[in-house]
Amino acid sequence: MSDYSLDLNDDQQTLIDWVHTFAADVVRPAAEEWDEREEFPWPIVQEAANIGLYGWEFMAANLADPTGLSIVLALEELFWGDAGIGLSIFGSGLAAAGISGNGTPEQVMEWVPQCYGTADNVQLGAFCVSEPDAGSDVSSLRTRAVYDEANDEWVLNGTKAWITNGGIADVHVVVAAVDPELKGRGQASFVVPPGTKGLSMGQKYKKHGIKASHTSEVVLDDVRVPGRCLLGGKEKLDEKLARGREAGRTGQKQPAMATFEATRPAVGAQALGVARAAYEYALQYAQERVAFGKPIIMNQAIAFKLADMKMEIDAARLLVHRAAWMAATRKEFKNGEGSMSKLKAGEVAVWVTEQAIQILGGYGYTREYPVERWHRDAKIFTIFEGTSEIQRLVISRNISGLRIE
Numbered sequence: 001m002s003d004y005s006l007d008l009n010d011d012q013q014t015l016i017d018w019v020h021t022f023a024a025d026v027v028r029p030a031a032e033e034w035d036e037r038e039e040f041p042w043p044i045v046q047e048a049a050n051i052g053l054y055g056w057e058f059m060a061a062n063l064a065d066p067t068g069l070s071i072v073l074a075l076e077e078l079f080w081g082d083a084g085i086g087l088s089i090f091g092s093g094l095a096a097a098g099i100s101g102n103g104t105p106e107q108v109m110e111w112v113p114q115c116y117g118t119a120d121n122v123q124l125g126a127f128c129v130s131e132p133d134a135g136s137d138v139s140s141l142r143t144r145a146v147y148d149e150a151n152d153e154w155v156l157n158g159t160k161a162w163i164t165n166g167g168i169a170d171v172h173v174v175v176a177a178v179d180p181e182l183k184g185r186g187q188a189s190f191v192v193p194p195g196t197k198g199l200s201m202g203q204k205y206k207k208h209g210i211k212a213s214h215t216s217e218v219v220l221d222d223v224r225v226p227g228r229c230l231l232g233g234k235e236k237l238d239e240k241l242a243r244g245r246e247a248g249r250t251g252q253k254q255p256a257m258a259t260f261e262a263t264r265p266a267v268g269a270q271a272l273g274v275a276r277a278a279y280e281y282a283l284q285y286a287q288e289r290v291a292f293g294k295p296i297i298m299n300q301a302i303a304f305k306l307a308d309m310k311m312e313i314d315a316a317r318l319l320v321h322r323a324a325w326m327a328a329t330r331k332e333f334k335n336g337e338g339s340m341s342k343l344k345a346g347e348v349a350v351w352v353t354e355q356a357i358q359i360l361g362g363y364g365y366t367r368e369y370p371v372e373r374w375h376r377d378a379k380i381f382t383i384f385e386g387t388s389e390i391q392r393l394v395i396s397r398n399i400s401g402l403r404i405e
Contacts, residue, residue: 012073015062019074022053023081031082034212035373040168041085041212042122048089049119053078056116059093068328072269072320079273083377084212086270091164091213092116095125097263098173102189102231111191115171123194126169128160128218135162138175139184143220145176147234152227154190159202160218162384167201167216170194173231174220178241185244189231198223209376263385264338265323268345271381272317275349278356278374279309285360302359309352316345336395343391346381353378 008016026047034041048054062070079086092115099111115125134140143158156176160166172192179186192199202217227234283306286297296302323341326333333339353375357364364371382388396404 008069008073012065012067012069015070016073016077019053019077020080022048022051023078027078027081027085031085031212031370031373032367034082035084036211038206038211040214041088044085045089046119046122049117049122052119054089054092054116054122055119056096056113059096059112059116066328068265068324068326069321072265072324075266075269076273076276076317079270080277081273082212083270083274083374083380084210086273087164087210087213090266090270092123092125092169093266094127094164094263095169095171095173098127098175098189099191099231103191104231104233107191107228107231111171114194115169117170123170124165124168125171125173126163126165126167126218128163128166128172128174130162131159132161132217138187141175141177141187142180143174143176144180145174145178145188145190147178147227148224151224153224154227154230156190156192156198156220156223156225158220160220162205162215163218165214166218167199167204168214172199172218174218178237179244182241182244186241188237190225191229191231192220192223192225193229196223196225208379209373210380264342264391265320265327267381267385268316268320268323268341271342271345271349271378272313272320274374274378274381275309275313275316275345275352278353278371278378279306279313281369281371281374282306282309282356282359296359305355305359309355312348313352316341316348319344334398336391336398339386339391339394342381342386343388343395346378347388349378349381350375 026044030041030044034044045054052058059071062074065071075086075090078089096112096115099115100108103111114123117123129138129141131141131143134142141158143156143160146155148155156174158176160174166172171194174190174192175187176190177186178188198221200219200221202219204214204216207215230237283297286302286306287295289296297306319337319341323333323338326337353371356371357375360369360371363369366372386394393404
């Protein structure tokens, strides 16, 4: 037990300082403007690419951290700056994760770099799973993929909803049903290369929060992709479908769910950044705001609230770091530890930002102060990449061994 430590190493601390400087100097000063504009913050993403913060090399280097912590540490700092801009910078990572989780080594090397481009030619990736009638229930996807054997092409048709970078991305990763009768076990993931005909952007959503992040529908109308764009390859897919047809089910994870499981600690880290921003702002405000002749933090009602905020943030961080470490060291998530991290951090972010508004009072409710924006941004963490209810479902199934409905 003498080797046990929660200390960060020098490289991890240097990473925190570097990302925090970018978040404080570049992201946070621009946050209000891009929230109001509700547009993708291309200039900020370009600055991130210029310093190496946006790019597949950055992702690869930090994913190689054997502790699994580097990515979650960077995400917390960046989202401390702003969630909408943070998601614009890291949104391509979900597409990259979809490729890395389901593709062959050759496919990973070909397509992941194209999700980011270079500092001279910034590109985006998009991971397309949710549909208008299939959000949490990813086993009911209607988007179809049909194999054209004569031309060795896959033909994709359907509409995807709530897609980060949807329609403006260069590389779209699409999860589609190959055999709808097998539900989630009959699905596969496909890369739609840049410039492919038939893919277009549908409705762009006007959102409650994370407004700088682009979210829209993606329409697939007879989209033809080469056979090599099937992630994992056709032989592997055929084997999986055969097992599914024989047994009625397989033990393999659905492609979409495998990606979500790998990214849940990262989403938790994003929520932590927002929560910490609100807590730190409220703490400073309470120390400076004078009422009835003394700083309001001198009142237990305020001081105890801040104490609870700090405690909940730290508890959530420990869950996120544990899940990230377990994923990196290939520990089995026997109790839904990945879902625990995302669930706890997301709900803490909503609660902490609400408490920050309460501490600031009327000022907290106005757009002249950032806490109302952080509260709007925080809500998404209980919804996307698995709602809080879905996380509880995953955890309850794991701890009980039962098919909880």
